[in-house]
Amino acid sequence: xxxxGQEHYEAxxxxxxxxxxAAAATLANYGVETLVLERGVxxxxxxxxxxxxxxxxxxxxxxxxxxxxxxxxxxERPITEYxxxxxxxxxxxxxxxxxxxxxxxxxxxxxxxxxxDSWLAERVHEKTRETGGGLLSGVRVNGLLRENGxxxxxxxxxxxxxxxxxxxxADGVNSELARDAGLMNWEHPEQWFQGVKxxxxxxxxxxTERFGIGEGEGVAHLxxxxxxxxxxxxxxxxxxxESLSIGTVFHLDSLxxxxxxxxxxxxxxxxHPLLAEWLGDDYTEIEYxxxxxxxxxxxxxREPHKDRLVVVGDAAGQMQAQxxxxxxxxxxxxxxxxxxxxxxxxxxxxxxxxxxELYAQKLRAEGVMQxxxxxxxxxxxxxxxxxxxxxxxxxxxxxxxxxxxxxxxGGQLERLYNTPALSMMVPDTxxxxxxxxxxxxxxxxxxxxxxxxxxxxxxxxxxxDLTYDTDIGNPHIKLRDNSFEASGAAVTACPVxxxxxxxGCYREETMQTNGHEERVVSLxxxxxxxxxxxxxxxxxxxxxxxxxxxxxxxxx
Amino acid sequence: MHTVVxxxxxxxxxxxxxxxxxxxxxxxxxxxxxxxxxxxxxxEAALQTRVRxxxxxxxxxxxxxxxxxxxxxxxASVYADDLYLIxxxxxxxxxxxxxxxxxxxxxxxxxxxxxxxxxxxxxxxETGHTGPQTCWCLDMPIITHVVSLDVDEEAxxxxxxxxVEGDIEEIETVEASFPAFVVAxxxxxxxxxxxxxxxxxxxxxAETRERAENFEDHLTIWDHADINVDPDYIGLDGSxxxxxxxxxxxxxxAEREATMVSPTSREEMTEVLEAMQPLAAGATGTAEATGDD
Numbered sequence: 001x002x003x004x005g006q007e008h009y010e011a012x013x014x015x016x017x018x019x020x021x022a023a024a025a026t027l028a029n030y031g032v033e034t035l036v037l038e039r040g041v042x043x044x045x046x047x048x049x050x051x052x053x054x055x056x057x058x059x060x061x062x063x064x065x066x067x068x069x070x071x072x073x074x075x076e077r078p079i080t081e082y083x084x085x086x087x088x089x090x091x092x093x094x095x096x097x098x099x100x101x102x103x104x105x106x107x108x109x110x111x112x113x114x115x116x117d118s119w120l121a122e123r124v125h126e127k128t129r130e131t132g133g134g135l136l137s138g139v140r141v142n143g144l145l146r147e148n149g150x151x152x153x154x155x156x157x158x159x160x161x162x163x164x165x166x167x168x169x170a171d172g173v174n175s176e177l178a179r180d181a182g183l184m185n186w187e188h189p190e191q192w193f194q195g196v197k198x199x200x201x202x203x204x205x206x207x208t209e210r211f212g213i214g215e216g217e218g219v220a221h222l223x224x225x226x227x228x229x230x231x232x233x234x235x236x237x238x239x240x241x242e243s244l245s246i247g248t249v250f251h252l253d254s255l256x257x258x259x260x261x262x263x264x265x266x267x268x269x270x271x272h273p274l275l276a277e278w279l280g281d282d283y284t285e286i287e288y289x290x291x292x293x294x295x296x297x298x299x300x301x302r303e304p305h306k307d308r309l310v311v312v313g314d315a316a317g318q319m320q321a322q323x324x325x326x327x328x329x330x331x332x333x334x335x336x337x338x339x340x341x342x343x344x345x346x347x348x349x350x351x352x353x354x355x356x357e358l359y360a361q362k363l364r365a366e367g368v369m370q371x372x373x374x375x376x377x378x379x380x381x382x383x384x385x386x387x388x389x390x391x392x393x394x395x396x397x398x399x400x401x402x403x404x405x406x407x408x409x410g411g412q413l414e415r416l417y418n419t420p421a422l423s424m425m426v427p428d429t430x431x432x433x434x435x436x437x438x439x440x441x442x443x444x445x446x447x448x449x450x451x452x453x454x455x456x457x458x459x460x461x462x463x464x465d466l467t468y469d470t471d472i473g474n475p476h477i478k479l480r481d482n483s484f485e486a487s488g489a490a491v492t493a494c495p496v497x498x499x500x501x502x503x504g505c506y507r508e509e510t511m512q513t514n515g516h517e518e519r520v521v522s523l524x525x526x527x528x529x530x531x532x533x534x535x536x537x538x539x540x541x542x543x544x545x546x547x548x549x550x551x552x553x554x555x556x
Numbered sequence: 557m558h559t560v561v562x563x564x565x566x567x568x569x570x571x572x573x574x575x576x577x578x579x580x581x582x583x584x585x586x587x588x589x590x591x592x593x594x595x596x597x598x599x600e601a602a603l604q605t606r607v608r609x610x611x612x613x614x615x616x617x618x619x620x621x622x623x624x625x626x627x628x629x630x631x632a633s634v635y636a637d638d639l640y641l642i643x644x645x646x647x648x649x650x651x652x653x654x655x656x657x658x659x660x661x662x663x664x665x666x667x668x669x670x671x672x673x674x675x676x677x678x679x680x681x682e683t684g685h686t687g688p689q690t691c692w693c694l695d696m697p698i699i700t701h702v703v704s705l706d707v708d709e710e711a712x713x714x715x716x717x718x719x720v721e722g723d724i725e726e727i728e729t730v731e732a733s734f735p736a737f738v739v740a741x742x743x744x745x746x747x748x749x750x751x752x753x754x755x756x757x758x759x760x761x762a763e764t765r766e767r768a769e770n771f772e773d774h775l776t777i778w779d780h781a782d783i784n785v786d787p788d789y790i791g792l793d794g795s796x797x798x799x800x801x802x803x804x805x806x807x808x809x810a811e812r813e814a815t816m817v818s819p820t821s822r823e824e825m826t827e828v829l830e831a832m833q834p835l836a837a838g839a840t841g842t843a844e845a846t847g848d849d
Contacts, residue, residue, distance in 0.1 A: 007750050035751050125758075134755040160749045464822045503822060 006145075009035040009133055011343065012154055012164040014141045014177060016043035017113075018053070018063060019313030019332030020170030021120040024135070025066050025127050026340030027168075032347075033132040035164075036124055037156065039140035039171075041469070041548040044117030046530065047172070048291040048556050050195055051238045051245040052079060052220065053116075054330040055106040060366040061337035062106065062330070067123055074119035075109035076240035077218025084324050084417065085274060086437035087225030091445035092274055097324060099418040101220070110218050110238040110245065111329075112199070113556030138548040141171065144180045144309065151181065151307035157546040165352045166343045167309045170336060173292045174532035175315030176543065181306045184299070184317070186535045186542070189253035190428075193233065193293040193321060194533055196262045196495050197247030198270065198456070199555040201284040204242050210278050211239060222324050225437035227268050231260045232433040234324070235269040237278070243286060243555070244278070246270060249293065249326070251428065255493050256537050262290065262495040267456045276450035283454045287555040288462035290495035290531040293328070294319045295428075297381075300372040304363075305356025310339040320372055323432070324417070331368060338362040380427055390429040397435050406436075406443045413440065460503050463496055463527045471549040475525040477505075477534065478541040484508060484519035487538035494534055496527045503527065506534065557611030557709065558669040559602045561636070562659060562687065563595040565619050565626035566680040589622065591629045594675035597740040599634035601705055602673045604746040606635065607756045609709050614666065618642040618650070618658050624775055632768035635760060639771060640666070644779035646787040651797035652685035654790045659686070660693030661783040670734045671707075671714070672696065676741055691737035699730055700739040704747060719743065 013024045016038035027034040040046040053075070055062035064070040071078070082101035086093040101108065125135035138158065145153035145161045153163035154177075169177035178184040204215075211219050223235035233250030248266050255262065269275065270283075294300070299317035304310060312318065313332030320327040342359035346352050363369045396402050406413070457465070479487055490506040491497055497504030505528050511518045521538070529551050535542035544550070567574060567587040575586035602613045615636035617623050620643060627639040642662045650658065663672060672694065674687035691698045701719040708715070712734045719741055720726040748754050767774055780787055788794060817824040 007752065009751070035755075037751075129755070129759075134751075134758065136751060136754050136758070139751075139754070158749075159751055159754070162751060460822065468820070 006153070006161055006163050008163045009033050010164065011035070011133070011166045011168065012037065012162055013168040013170060014154060015170035015172055015315070016121045016124065016135060016137070017047050017117055017170060017172060017313060017332065018120065018329045019315070019336040020168065021117070021124050022061060022063070022066055022333040022336030023168045023170060023312060023340045024124045026061075026337040027343065028127040028131045028133070030340065030344035031131055032340070032344065034128045035133040035162070036128060036135040037139045037141050037154070038121065038135065038137040039544060039547050040137055041552055042114075042118050042137055043121030043135070044114035044556055045552045046550075047113040047117050048195070048197065048289040048553060049111070049113055049329060050197065050236055050247055050249065050326060051076075051110050051112065051240070052108055052326065053111050054108045054327050056104050056330055057106050058104050058367060059330060059334050060368070061334050063333050066333070066337060067120060070119075071107065071109055074116045075111050077110050078216065079108045079110060079220045079238065080213070080217045081219040083220070084222045084224070086440040086445065087223055087227045087272070087274065088438045088441035088445060089226065090273055090447040091441045092448055093441045093445035095414040095417050097222075097418055100325060100420060103420045110220075110240050112240055112243075112245070114554055117556070140544060140547040142176065142543065144177060151309045165308060165347070166355055168336070168339055169309060169311045169315050170313050170332070171315050173294055173314040173319075174530070174535060174542070174544065175311065177309065178301075178311050178315050181309055181311075183301055183304065183306060183311060184315075186532070189256050189536055190251065191295050191299045192252040192536060193249050193295060194252050194255060194262060194290065194493070194495070194531065195247055195249045195293055196266050196290045197245055197288070198266060198285050199240075199287045199289075200244045200246055200279065201286050202242070202244050206280070207239050207242075207244070210280070213239070223269060223272075223274070224433055225441050226434065227272050228265050228434075229258060229260055229268075230430070230434060231255055231258045231265060232428070232430060234433060237275070246275075249321070252292070252493070252533065252536060256489045259492045261492055261498050263288070263459050263462065263498065270454050270456045271452050273448040273450050273452045275454070276448075276452040279452070279454050281453050283456070285457055285462070285465075287553060288457075288466065289553055289556065290529050290533070292532045292536070293321060296320050296331075296372040297322065297374065297377045300369070302369065302373070303360050304335075305359055307356070308353065310342070310356050310359050312336045312339050318368075318372055322374070322377075327371075331372060334366065334368050335363065338366065338368070376421070385427050385429055390427070390431065393429070393431050394435050397431060397439055403439060403443055406439050410444065459496065459498055459501060463503060466527075466529070467552045467554065468526065469549050469552065470526050471545050474546070475523075476543045476545040476550065477523065477525050477528065479521065479523045479539070480541055481539035482520045482522065484521055487521045487534070487540070488519065490534040490538040491521060493537045495531060496529055506538070557605055557609045557671070557707070558614070558667075559605055559611065559671040559673060560614045560616055560663055560666065560669045561595070561598050561602045561630070561673045562690065563598070563615060563617045563626060563630055563675070564592045564678050564686075565589040565617065565623045566592045566678050569679055589626060591626045591633075592675055592678045594677060594679070594742055595630065596634055596675070597742055597744040598673040598675040598738075599630055599636070600746050601702065601738060601740045601744055602671070603635040603757070603760065604705060604748075605671065605707050607748065607753050607760060609707055611670075612637045614638050614640060614669070616640040616642070616659070616662060618647060618655055618662075620648075621777070624772070624777075627775065628768055628771040631764055631771055631774070635764045637774070639775040641775065641777045642783065643777055646780045647791045649792035649795065650790060651795035652681070652683050652689060653796055654794035655686050656689035656693055657794060658780075658783070658785060658790050659690045661785045662778060663690070663694060665778070665783045668694075668735050672735070672737045674737070674739050676701070676739055687737070687739050694735075694737065696735050696737045697732040698737040698739065699732055701741040702738050703727065703741050703743045704745065705738065714738070
């Protein structure tokens, strides 16, 4: 108890994903009394990722350092091969990017987050319980507790306010705490990606046979080119033990601009002839899910702290999506452990209030910040992403001159793609995502002859297969402005909404008022998968549902 | 804090579990026995005092030897530190009066606890007698229809919110001093607003699940001699109630075709809506005609 009669813990960690777990375990290792609050009914039930976790050689911490046995018990298959497919219609040119994938990589495993995070949470609870804290699920932290304008703790839906010497916000991409602290705003679609994923049931022995891998091996396939209309982004396929994670990741601004339907783009990948040999004739989708991904090179917080608050992982924008390699969870682990280390050091010097600054210093000193916000990118984007230059590059590439260049480069292209320094500087334009892969496939590719017979479930079926505990009468998202102009983008961009689909979150409606028609949108939060897309593309008052309510992912 | 929770085994009346013979009589042999569903709320209330104030929760029942599984169920699903089964051929065919005499004697044998909890009537007899009668034998104050509970350990009092006449619309707050008898209402909701309470709760739940795996180590079985009661006052001999006959359960008056739908299935609910559409169209028509939209 604090002087004011409030419950007090030395540390409160909000969110039990990899960032929160790493922070909590490290705090407990330093003997800090640590309370972990997780809003899901179980850790992992709210968490989605594409599905690859890396342990980098250069990282200060890796997940298996902190949690021995992680790879054997919580992960799926190690990813031992890594391919990028450039697609133009049926033409495909495949690059083997295993070298790039293995650069600075100690290991990399496919994961499913429900299994992974609930495994981590059990260990975190045991560890933190020993130092007087513990992990509670079903508790949603809804904001920061302030005293005289300074952050001193958290407020929750289910518990009375709690004070702490340090609050670790590891509450994910739609971090309510980072927003409350004024560190993040949810306004600019160009700072975010949206990922959509299907987990597909395939028995382990069928996986090893169809992908030509051994029992303890796994493979990653990436896809770019013209199979996603003109939307900037790409697709992925990762092998789990008994399933496949197949998904797409697109720049949110591009999704909005093209008015593309995310589930249709995913279907475009699932039904491409290239996937026929891997999916076979018997397609069973276990789970459809979605999440936002921050673009670290634009939004990773350089100073992810304020007062007693430190922010780690997706909440701090620490998601490196650069070129064909996507790294998020590993950085969350490093950041979480570094934040814990910073607090322990600051506390030992009797100045716990300096923990935030120390954490930011450690992110720089350990090289994490340079990976998240590479200096090279700033220089390239300043030139390369300007409209005129981008268009010139694009048209040059598609011209006969550019095509000759691609043909001449031929085999060397694969080597260029495998160059880490180049992949760090890929600009966010159509060129690397759509134009270049399409030209490569057209010039160098060979046609796939397989017929893909997959019939993906409808959006209605996908929503119907998800588990929800709806907080009836208490919608967690409210439309602030229901005009089509302000919020209409959500009708297509929301992964569980679509034009002319009545069973989704967002619907377009026409209202008759005083003799003229008005385009408005209506919102039903029941099918919500809590990805946060509409928080950015529509005008909403956006919160997570209270503890244990809303969607519950079984795979994640 | 020592609390005792009373429970009873009842036939599992859930769909698919319960069996009736052709005369409509319950087939006890074919129907599994479970803990009376309402007793869960009594156990939840006892667990709340255990979490907040520490101490000890004893779960007690009177019945045949097989009722030890009912006690195990309570221990595994909610909470108990130890289990007492009052079981003896002399106690067979007891009515609520003889049962109350037996239970109160067993409670006194334990030493008077601070609080005794019971659930709101059993799913089989539905008399609602046993709790109040046991309380009368123990000479304690009783608070029924309790929906929330606060204990002041230092003052030796409890403050409870209860439904007046069992009505959710009217709630009164009453106080009593220990020892006291509490009947938890099915609307009882335990409240844990502090993290430390929730962490304790999590620990206790893990402990009780583990304990339930070897529940017989925590089980005491007492016969009438153990609790020092005269066989004339218990069992059939001590029961003033005579059940003269049991009427079969009447069949539903009309055989209507029923289709089960799941409220969470979008597909099935769409079918319901489609079936209702013609009716709704008529209703809308009326509303338009009368202009009261």
